[in-house]
Amino acid sequence: MAMVANNATAEQLKPAPRPTEKVMLPATLAAMQPTRLSGARAFMNKMIGERWDIGVDRFDIDETGTGTAVYHIRAPGQEFSFIAFSRPPSSKMRTGRIIGRAWDMMGALNEGPATETHIEAARAELPKLYRGRSSKNTLVWCRSNRSMRVFDHTVESLMRGEQPDVAEIAGSCYLMRNTGLDGNGTFGTRSFPSLGPDHALGGALEAQLLNAYLMREFSCDLVEHLARLKSDNAAPLNPAIRRFVGVGNGSALGLIFFIHRHPRLINSWLKAREFAIAEARGLELQKDDPRIDRLLLLLDKAIAFRRQDRMTYETFASSADIARDLDRVVGTLRSWRETGAMEGASPRLPLDCLATLFEDRILPESFETLLSLLIELIPETADQLATGIGGKDELTLQASRTVGELQTLINAEYRWALDLDMDGPEARTYIWYKSETAEEPRRGPRSEVPDALDLGLDLPGGIQKLKADLDGFDETAFLSRFLLKHPEHRYLVGRLQSLAGEPYHSPIANINAADFVPIELVRLMNVTVHGIDKTRDFLNRNLRGVLFHGAPTTDDIRAGKGEFWYYPEEPAP
Amino acid sequence: MTTHAETLRIMPREMRMMSERILQQTDLPMGFVLTIYDLPMYSQMMGLGGLHLLEQRFSRLKTADPRKLRIVSESSGKLTVDCGAEHAWIAIPALIDLLCELTERFGAGQIEILNVDDPKELKTAEGFGRRYGLEVAFADAARPVFSAHNLETEDHAHQDTVLWRALENGTDVPADLWWRIYALAKQALAPDTVVSRRHAGPVMVTDDGQVIGRADNDDDTDLEFLVRPKISEE
Numbered sequence: 001m002a003m004v005a006n007n008a009t010a011e012q013l014k015p016a017p018r019p020t021e022k023v024m025l026p027a028t029l030a031a032m033q034p035t036r037l038s039g040a041r042a043f044m045n046k047m048i049g050e051r052w053d054i055g056v057d058r059f060d061i062d063e064t065g066t067g068t069a070v071y072h073i074r075a076p077g078q079e080f081s082f083i084a085f086s087r088p089p090s091s092k093m094r095t096g097r098i099i100g101r102a103w104d105m106m107g108a109l110n111e112g113p114a115t116e117t118h119i120e121a122a123r124a125e126l127p128k129l130y131r132g133r134s135s136k137n138t139l140v141w142c143r144s145n146r147s148m149r150v151f152d153h154t155v156e157s158l159m160r161g162e163q164p165d166v167a168e169i170a171g172s173c174y175l176m177r178n179t180g181l182d183g184n185g186t187f188g189t190r191s192f193p194s195l196g197p198d199h200a201l202g203g204a205l206e207a208q209l210l211n212a213y214l215m216r217e218f219s220c221d222l223v224e225h226l227a228r229l230k231s232d233n234a235a236p237l238n239p240a241i242r243r244f245v246g247v248g249n250g251s252a253l254g255l256i257f258f259i260h261r262h263p264r265l266i267n268s269w270l271k272a273r274e275f276a277i278a279e280a281r282g283l284e285l286q287k288d289d290p291r292i293d294r295l296l297l298l299l300d301k302a303i304a305f306r307r308q309d310r311m312t313y314e315t316f317a318s319s320a321d322i323a324r325d326l327d328r329v330v331g332t333l334r335s336w337r338e339t340g341a342m343e344g345a346s347p348r349l350p351l352d353c354l355a356t357l358f359e360d361r362i363l364p365e366s367f368e369t370l371l372s373l374l375i376e377l378i379p380e381t382a383d384q385l386a387t388g389i390g391g392k393d394e395l396t397l398q399a400s401r402t403v404g405e406l407q408t409l410i411n412a413e414y415r416w417a418l419d420l421d422m423d424g425p426e427a428r429t430y431i432w433y434k435s436e437t438a439e440e441p442r443r444g445p446r447s448e449v450p451d452a453l454d455l456g457l458d459l460p461g462g463i464q465k466l467k468a469d470l471d472g473f474d475e476t477a478f479l480s481r482f483l484l485k486h487p488e489h490r491y492l493v494g495r496l497q498s499l500a501g502e503p504y505h506s507p508i509a510n511i512n513a514a515d516f517v518p519i520e521l522v523r524l525m526n527v528t529v530h531g532i533d534k535t536r537d538f539l540n541r542n543l544r545g546v547l548f549h550g551a552p553t554t555d556d557i558r559a560g561k562g563e564f565w566y567y568p569e570e571p572a573p
Numbered sequence: 574m575t576t577h578a579e580t581l582r583i584m585p586r587e588m589r590m591m592s593e594r595i596l597q598q599t600d601l602p603m604g605f606v607l608t609i610y611d612l613p614m615y616s617q618m619m620g621l622g623g624l625h626l627l628e629q630r631f632s633r634l635k636t637a638d639p640r641k642l643r644i645v646s647e648s649s650g651k652l653t654v655d656c657g658a659e660h661a662w663i664a665i666p667a668l669i670d671l672l673c674e675l676t677e678r679f680g681a682g683q684i685e686i687l688n689v690d691d692p693k694e695l696k697t698a699e700g701f702g703r704r705y706g707l708e709v710a711f712a713d714a715a716r717p718v719f720s721a722h723n724l725e726t727e728d729h730a731h732q733d734t735v736l737w738r739a740l741e742n743g744t745d746v747p748a749d750l751w752w753r754i755y756a757l758a759k760q761a762l763a764p765d766t767v768v769s770r771r772h773a774g775p776v777m778v779t780d781d782g783q784v785i786g787r788a789d790n791d792d793d794t795d796l797e798f799l800v801r802p803k804i805s806e807e
Binding site: 091092093094095096097099100101102131133136145147148172177184185186187188189190191193194248250252253312314394396397398399400433434435436437439440441442443444448449451452453454462478479480481483484485487488489490491492494536538539541542544 | 581582583584585586587597602603604605607608639640642643644666667669670671673674676677678704705733736737739740741743752759761762763764765768769770771772773774775776777785786787789791792793794795798799804
């Protein structure tokens with residue numbers, strides 16, 4: 001590597017984004033970590049950069065926890081309001097699953113200031129949920145539940161004029177947990193594609209992310225408020241604890257449907273991410289470059305965060321192991337900074353050399369943590385890439401192309417699908433379906449739900465059948481003629497053509513197989529796309545994690561403070 | 574809002590979801606359903622009453638078969654297609670595909686359409702064809718003919734004008750019709766049973782009452798709720 005480096009230009013040396021066959025493996029997707037491009041981080045950076053003004057206009061909630069709160073959110077040139085209806089918690093019909101019927105808060109994020117008409121409309125319609133209709137200016141309807149033990153402990157501590165026990169808080173890292181963020185046309189809410197790029201919440205997932213942040217703020221405001229109502233000696237939350245507290249988030253099988261239904265968005269997100277990583281790895285840095293200091297600072301921050309992590313992970317690596325791996329990375333980086341040598345070489349692209357060196361020597365999660373932090377060294381490039389993330393959902397086929405052209409495309413880009421054994425006894429063990437109760441996505445053995453409609457996208461099975469039918473057709477024929485005979489392939493043909501040449505749209509997996517692990521793709525969405533930390537896994541299909549863990553307070557945002565807010569340290573007791 | 578003249582503003586996401594679920598209950602292959610579930614929405618947006626028609630025609634659509642379409646004659650740039658008495662929504666995808674082919678080969682295309690159910694619904698192709706870059710003209714349901722040429726537009730992002738109108742404003746639908754469509758669509762969802770409830774969630778309860786999964790999931794689950802014979806959404 002060093003010899004080549006001395007003779008080549010930096011541009012020639014620059015690494016390419018990682019290949020599809022590596023990135024799109026479920027194991028790789030599951031190992032990816034939050035980055036500056038992840039939804040929560042990118043959106044928070046935008047709010048900080050633009051100094052959004054978020055504040056409470058009304059907090060009419062009684063001692064039982066019943067009442068109404070209204071927040072204003074002022075972005076440059078645009079105002080929003082958040083209307084929250086608080087209820088005392090009920091232990092009946094309570095669950096983090098979408099099928100639950102007990103919610104401690106229901107809310108609406110609206111465009112424009114909240115009027116009495118909007119508040120009363122939301123009050124009347126939100127409890128109806130599936131039978132309710134939002135106002136025309138509503139972006140999101142939400143529901144959340146308290147984390148009972150931690151919430152009550154926090155209120156009681158504040159009532160005594162004390163701060164909550166850090167160990168108690170750090171056991172879950174949130175006071176309330178999101179149990180539903182419905183927008184983009186659901187219940188009559190605004191369609192997100194119509195918002196457009198000039199809208200303050202026009203970026204991918206931004207409306208839901210703002211709503212999630214407001215859940216965090218509401219949960220902190222509520223514990224302070226209840227403590228004040230019950231005690232004259234009540235203390236406010238220490239700002240450090242307020243930042244440390246995020247909002248809980250449970251996610252599950254529905255995200256696999258999301259991945260299959262939004263391939264352009266997934267491709268766009270991962271492409272931005274992989275491009276940014278390649279750009280950062282390609283930086284030609286001297287050992288005294290301040291960006292190395294920044295990387296070391298961030299690695300140290302990640303190590304401390306992992307060492308303090310109190311969560312237990314079932315399938316995924318422990319935080320202690322990741323911290324140990326990152327220690328080794330830091331050791332090598334510091335050694336290079338002192339000596340100029342890395343494993344005996346003097347690399348012109350030290351970050352690429354560092355990544356190459358550790359790729360197979362540390363856990364995938366540790367390696368992906370390193371890659372995620374490299375992106376912080378090219379913040380302007382990354383933020384520019386973040387603004388371009390998106391992609392329309394409609395997949396349009398081109399029927400004027402020929403059978404031969406489609407065969408060529410399949411052979412070039414879907415070899416993995418053709419090579420999978422789809423006839424084996426365990427290739428179709430599971431069925432993906434939705435329940436009549438809350439439309440909950442479920443996955444079970446086919447034998448247990450014989451009448452359920454199979455809603456999973458069998459990409460490899462479909463491609464194999466399509467390929468077989470194409471091979472029996474005249475390769476010079478137009479696809480219009482082929483699809484007249486084989487209309488069952490029409491969706492797949494449109495999908496393959498619409499995504500042609502794009503690298504990161506479809507996980508390399510048979511989701512119906514006995515050995516498919518759903519949680520791996522749930523984690524892709526939660527961790528990499530949404531930017532959720534501390535995602536504990538349950539039964540290989542559910543995640544519980546923390547969104548906006550360490551995020552700035554509204555005062556911080558208004559002051560434009562909070563760069564590198566993530567990976568928070570536990571507040572001092 | 575239900576209080577205003579009993580109409581509801583329905584957005585594309587929900588119209589699509591309902592149409593898809595209703596069509597999933599027919600014999601149509603899933604790979605075809607996914608390419609036509611927008612057509613009732615286009616019909617609704619174009620004032621043709623697609624949602625009402627979807628409810629009315631559901632029983633006929635149950636046995637729909639797009640393979641019945643066949644080309645009965647063709648000469649340069651012109652085709653005649655027999656739709657085998659299938660509904661217009663079933664025929665439109667293939668007709669648009671063929672118009673795309675003819676436009677590519679001859680600069681324009683024309684298709685005479687025979688033996689189609691609900692020929693007035695062929696008009697939805699004028700809106701739907703724009704997604705495929707086509708300007709489709711359709712005039713007479715009594716003697717249906719499609720004429721098409723390439724769409725000339727500088728705004729490719731918004732060339733699908735019917736869809737954009739739907740995304741921006743949705744459409745008002747009579748409340749009673751919407752809730753009937755909702756109920757019909759719901760039949761595509763699997764019955765909720767105690768066994769099925771074990772197919773999701775961080776914990777599950779077995780027949781003998783054993784709880785499987787970790788207790789540290791923080792969601793304060795009411796375990797009795799998971800083993801109820803029936804969960805009501807009301």
